[in-house]
Amino acid sequence: xxxxxxxxxxxxxxxxxxxxxxxxxxxxxxxxxxxxxxxxxxxxxxxxxxxxxxxxxxxxxxxxxxxxxxxxxxxxxxxxxxxxxxxxxxxxxxxxxxxxxxxxxxxxxxxxxxxxxxxxxxxxxxxxxxxxxxxxxxxxxxxxxxxxxxxxxxxxxxxxxxxxxxxxxxxxxxxxxxxxxxxxxxxxxxxxxxxxxxxxxxxxxxxxxxxxxxxxxxxxxxxxxxxxxxxxxxxxxxxxxxxxxxxxxxxxxxxxxxxxxxxxxxxxxxxxxxxxxxxxxxxxxxxxxxxxxxxxxxxxxxxxxxxxxxxxxxxxxxxxxxxxxxxxxxxxxxxxxxxxxxxxxxxxxxxxxxxxxxxxxxxxxxxxxxxxxxxxxxxxxxxxxxxxxxxxxxxxxxxxxxxxxxxxxxxxxxxxxxxxxxxxxxxxxxxxxxxxxxxxxxxxxxxxxxxxxx
Amino acid sequence: xxxxxxxxxxxxxxxxxxxxxxxxxxxxxxxxxxxxxxxxxxxxxxxxxxxxxxxxxxxxxxxxxxxxxxxxxxxxxxxxxxxxxxxxxxxxxxxxxxxxxxxxxxxxxxxxxxxxxxxxxxxxxxxxxxxxxxxxxxxxxxxxxxxxxxxxxxxxxxxxxxxxxxxxxxxxxxxxxxxxxxxxxxxxxxxxxxxxxxxxxxxxxxxxxxxxxxxxxxxxxxxxxxxxxxxxxxxxxxxxxxxxxxxxxxxxxxxxxxxxxxxxxxxxxxxxxxxxxxxxxxxxxxxxxxxxxxxxxxxxxxxxxxxxxxxxxxxxxxxxxxxxxxxxxxxxxxxxxxxxxxxxxxxxxxxxxxxxxxxxxxxxxxxxxxxxxxxxxxxxxxxxxxxxxxxxxxxxxxxxxxxxxxxxxxxxxxxxxxxxxxxxxxxxxxxxxxxxxxxxxxxxxxxxxxxxxxxxxxxxxxxxxxxxxxxxxxxxxxxxxxxxxxxxxxxxxxxxxxxx
Numbered sequence: 001x002x003x004x005x006x007x008x009x010x011x012x013x014x015x016x017x018x019x020x021x022x023x024x025x026x027x028x029x030x031x032x033x034x035x036x037x038x039x040x041x042x043x044x045x046x047x048x049x050x051x052x053x054x055x056x057x058x059x060x061x062x063x064x065x066x067x068x069x070x071x072x073x074x075x076x077x078x079x080x081x082x083x084x085x086x087x088x089x090x091x092x093x094x095x096x097x098x099x100x101x102x103x104x105x106x107x108x109x110x111x112x113x114x115x116x117x118x119x120x121x122x123x124x125x126x127x128x129x130x131x132x133x134x135x136x137x138x139x140x141x142x143x144x145x146x147x148x149x150x151x152x153x154x155x156x157x158x159x160x161x162x163x164x165x166x167x168x169x170x171x172x173x174x175x176x177x178x179x180x181x182x183x184x185x186x187x188x189x190x191x192x193x194x195x196x197x198x199x200x201x202x203x204x205x206x207x208x209x210x211x212x213x214x215x216x217x218x219x220x221x222x223x224x225x226x227x228x229x230x231x232x233x234x235x236x237x238x239x240x241x242x243x244x245x246x247x248x249x250x251x252x253x254x255x256x257x258x259x260x261x262x263x264x265x266x267x268x269x270x271x272x273x274x275x276x277x278x279x280x281x282x283x284x285x286x287x288x289x290x291x292x293x294x295x296x297x298x299x300x301x302x303x304x305x306x307x308x309x310x311x312x313x314x315x316x317x318x319x320x321x322x323x324x325x326x327x328x329x330x331x332x333x334x335x336x337x338x339x340x341x342x343x344x345x346x347x348x349x350x351x352x353x354x355x356x357x358x359x360x361x362x363x364x365x366x367x368x369x370x371x372x373x374x375x376x377x378x379x380x381x382x383x384x385x386x387x388x389x390x391x392x393x394x395x396x397x398x399x400x401x402x403x404x405x406x407x408x409x410x411x412x413x414x415x416x417x418x419x420x421x422x423x424x425x426x427x428x429x430x431x432x433x434x435x436x437x438x439x440x441x442x443x444x445x446x447x448x449x450x451x452x453x454x
Numbered sequence: 455x456x457x458x459x460x461x462x463x464x465x466x467x468x469x470x471x472x473x474x475x476x477x478x479x480x481x482x483x484x485x486x487x488x489x490x491x492x493x494x495x496x497x498x499x500x501x502x503x504x505x506x507x508x509x510x511x512x513x514x515x516x517x518x519x520x521x522x523x524x525x526x527x528x529x530x531x532x533x534x535x536x537x538x539x540x541x542x543x544x545x546x547x548x549x550x551x552x553x554x555x556x557x558x559x560x561x562x563x564x565x566x567x568x569x570x571x572x573x574x575x576x577x578x579x580x581x582x583x584x585x586x587x588x589x590x591x592x593x594x595x596x597x598x599x600x601x602x603x604x605x606x607x608x609x610x611x612x613x614x615x616x617x618x619x620x621x622x623x624x625x626x627x628x629x630x631x632x633x634x635x636x637x638x639x640x641x642x643x644x645x646x647x648x649x650x651x652x653x654x655x656x657x658x659x660x661x662x663x664x665x666x667x668x669x670x671x672x673x674x675x676x677x678x679x680x681x682x683x684x685x686x687x688x689x690x691x692x693x694x695x696x697x698x699x700x701x702x703x704x705x706x707x708x709x710x711x712x713x714x715x716x717x718x719x720x721x722x723x724x725x726x727x728x729x730x731x732x733x734x735x736x737x738x739x740x741x742x743x744x745x746x747x748x749x750x751x752x753x754x755x756x757x758x759x760x761x762x763x764x765x766x767x768x769x770x771x772x773x774x775x776x777x778x779x780x781x782x783x784x785x786x787x788x789x790x791x792x793x794x795x796x797x798x799x800x801x802x803x804x805x806x807x808x809x810x811x812x813x814x815x816x817x818x819x820x821x822x823x824x825x826x827x828x829x830x831x832x833x834x835x836x837x838x839x840x841x842x843x844x845x846x847x848x849x850x851x852x853x854x855x856x857x858x859x860x861x862x863x864x865x866x867x868x869x870x871x872x873x874x875x876x877x878x879x880x881x882x883x884x885x886x887x888x889x890x891x892x893x894x895x896x897x898x899x900x901x902x903x904x905x906x907x908x909x910x911x912x913x914x915x916x917x918x919x920x921x922x923x924x925x926x927x928x929x930x931x932x933x934x935x936x937x938x939x940x941x942x943x944x945x946x947x948x949x950x951x952x953x954x
Binding site for chain 1: 457461462464465466469471472473474475477478479480481482483484487488489491492493494495497498499500501502504507508510511512513514515516517518519520521522523526528531533534535536537539541542543544545546547548549550551552553554555556557559560561562563564566567570573574577578589590591592593595596599600603604624625626628629630631632633634635638676678679680681703704706707708709712713721723727729730731732733734735736737738751768769770771774788789790791792793794795796797798799800802805806808809810811812813814815816818819820821822824825826828829831832833845847869870873878879884898899900901902930933934935936937938939940942943944947948949950951953
């Protein structure tokens with residue numbers, strides 16, 4: 001209970017209001033009155049609450065495993081300074097900074113986040129955040145639909161399957177049609193049918209992800225983005241692993257006009273899937289179609305620098321059904337964590353971190369691929385995850401690894417039936433050589449009959 | 455108690471290249487690991503020492519007003535105290551570091567958290583089931599309308615494409631309707647600020663998909679004929695949607711399910727004390743009546759008893775003897791709404807809050823929220839117009855219309871004058887049907903002393919507006935910056951720093 005009222009407070013307040021009891025204040029017609037007591041939790045003290053949650057923690061045993069899971073959610077090192085600053089009460093307990101005069105600090109932090117995302121993606125502007133990577137994709141597609149008046153979307157099948165699934169959910173509402181480009185033998189998007197598809201002039205956007213779901217660098221080759229734009233189709237780049245932006249060519253430099261993605265890797269806990277932080281960056285041409293909040297720099301009545309939420313004419317609380325999106329709440333606090341993280345690591349730390357991810361994954365790919373019966377499924381260069389083909393079914397190999405307290409990665413058969421013999425394995429700066437060796441040893445010890453069961 | 459006014463340079467304008475913090479070993483050269491054309495040329499980001507980073511963000515925090523700073527009576531937003539035990543529980547390593555693709559057997563505790571919360575919410579609000587998938591209230595509205603669309607499609611009534619919203623509705627309601635291709639029909643409130651079932655009878659028909667309402671409505675008024683409104687919509691074949699933004703007013707007293715609502719959402723960041731965090735992350739579970747359960751977003755958490763039998767009925771219960779699984783195989787589902795299963799850290803917070811209160815405690819929470827709102831209303835209605843001066847629920851609206859006529863002082867000016875006195879401003883100019891509107895929601899976590907101080911300051915501001923209106927029109931003068939040139943911000947958008 002967090003209510004400060006004493007019995008005499010309540011009595012005095014009721015007297016001012018002019019009613020006799022609290023029940024008189026909240027009386028409802030009999031037709032809708034509660035008929036039976038609600039069944040919610042018992043009321044506990046803080047000590048008992050902590051006991052409960054330590055009980056939940058004890059039943060959550062994944063922490064006892066060595067993990068090679070990634071696939072859109074990544075274990076990265078988060079310096080304690082991120083939490084120490086982000087958990088300051090002023091940040092934590094403020095609301096959307098509509099009252100700019102008393103929100104200058106948070107507005108400046110959002111402006112800094114927008115700058116970081118614009119610099120990292122190589123684009124002109126970024127918004128204050130959206131829910132996560134998948135919803136960022138859906139919102140980015142809506143921008144392209146509004147820009148072109150077309151209702152088709154051509155998306156690479158190497159875009160994160162969950163993102164594509166969410167896009168399909170949104171598409172049911174907006175009556176969009178979604179077609180997919182296959183992935184090729186090297187693990188990149190197969191663009192051989194692109195020109196024929198573009199000739200139909202019915203796509204609002206072409207969507208590719210880099211690094212893609214298989215970890216492969218999948219930026220559009222030189223000239224392709226120009227061919228897409230020549231058909232008045234918008235190029236959308238997806239980034240599900242933001243850490244890659246510190247190393248790989250910025251999406252804006254290979255032709256993405258809209259870049260959407262997931263920023264969890266920047267200082268946000270993995271937390272069983274959320275909350276994370278989606279971002280949307282775009283060229284200036286698309287500025288007025290960007291959904292959600294935007295913080296801008298202006299001046300106050302005395303000419304002093306001041307920050308304020310701006311271009312609000314795009315938003316639901318002004319435009320209602322004509323808004324660019326229904327988004328209201330965004331992920332400000334997750335974006336703040338990311339901003340603090342980026343400030344703390346700096347250019348040097350980010351470069352180091354990205355390079356360590358690439359190097360550890362190269363080590364994993366080499367060692368696992370050298371095992372008898374195992375190989376890297378695709379040849380394309382990768383950032384921090386790699387598809388490893390195993391003898392037999394990936395699901396069986398993963399189950400055998402779990403018995404050795406290893407979460408070996410994601411069974412690609414879950415999303416790609418034709419890749420049921422492949423595991424998507426992830427290595428980050430937190431993956432030690434010793435952990436890689438444990439994995440490789442465990443793989444080599446899996447009894448042939450278990451692995452070979454098809 | 456003004457916030458500090460010092461300037462803070464942008465993080466990009468400070469630091470020196472190479473002033474690195476040693477969090478990690480040095481990385482190898484990328485050029486040896488990846489082809490050159492895959493790599494970026496430059497990374498124009500600043501290197502700052504950790505101390506300078508700490509000072510930078512500490513200063514920014516000092517220029518930010520939160521609930522922890524002072525009273526925050528922002529109507530419709532339920533700015534109540536955010537208990538710190540919630541954050542501590544969300545930060546327990548086994549829960550904080552759990553990967554969403556961890557196998558169910560290694561995630562049983564996390565699944566138990568989700569299931570317990572879901573069952574408690576279902577009982578508290580009278581729904582058959584909730585999905586914890588949507589990331590915020592507006593996101594849940596979208597999910598609910600997609601559910602309605604899928605339901606009518608399956609029922610063979612795809613022509614139902616009209617959403618009826620009262621003119622007091624939140625802006626997200628019509629915006630969400632537009633995102634599923636529904637048309638919006640705005641329904642005028644009656645003279646008492648309520649929805650009239652007879653008006654609804656004229657509006658509802660064979661094209662009605664959903665009627666979206668909140669109760670209490672955005673004026674803070676209970677809709678006493680809600681069950682009649684529900685009957686009218688149901689007779690027309692439509693569904694009733696409950697916008698849970700105002701759920702803090704009615705817990706343990708009446709339930710949306712008993713009012714006839716088929717669909718609803720909750721803003722856990724309002725009612726269940728998840729910190730607003732400067733505008734998110736929130737959490738917006740979507741709840742449904744029995745006939746809509748199959749359409750919920752994926753995945754849902756399923757529970758099984760010791761014999762492996764499903765155990766999904768009823769309210770909250772102890773879970774030590776149950777096992778849990780994420781269920782993705784739901785053919786009628788609208789599909790997933792977001793990358794992963796839920797804003798899980800927030801589910802931990804919401805469940806911790808539920809445990810801190812229990813059912814009786816949550817009932818008391820709502821009663822005291824209503825008490826605090828009515829106490830302020832009764833204490834200022836002699837100095838400012840209160841268009842609906844009756845027993846309100848957790849919030850009420852005042853209007854500066856006659857004050858503006860007499861003195862030139864508008865609602866916006868009163869808001870800025872309150873900032874000068876160290877309060878956050880109420881919500882202004884919403885709902886749209888009350889001119890010069892101030893919407894005040896104190897929440898139950900404020901003490902009588904805090905309310906008394908606010909009431910005294912508010913009355914003093916009104917007195918000053920009448921004796922010396924210029925003083926109010928100049929406000930704010932005690933804040934980090936004065937009134938901001940919003941026109942310039944919109945006409946010459948400066949949305950990022952650029953390297954020189």
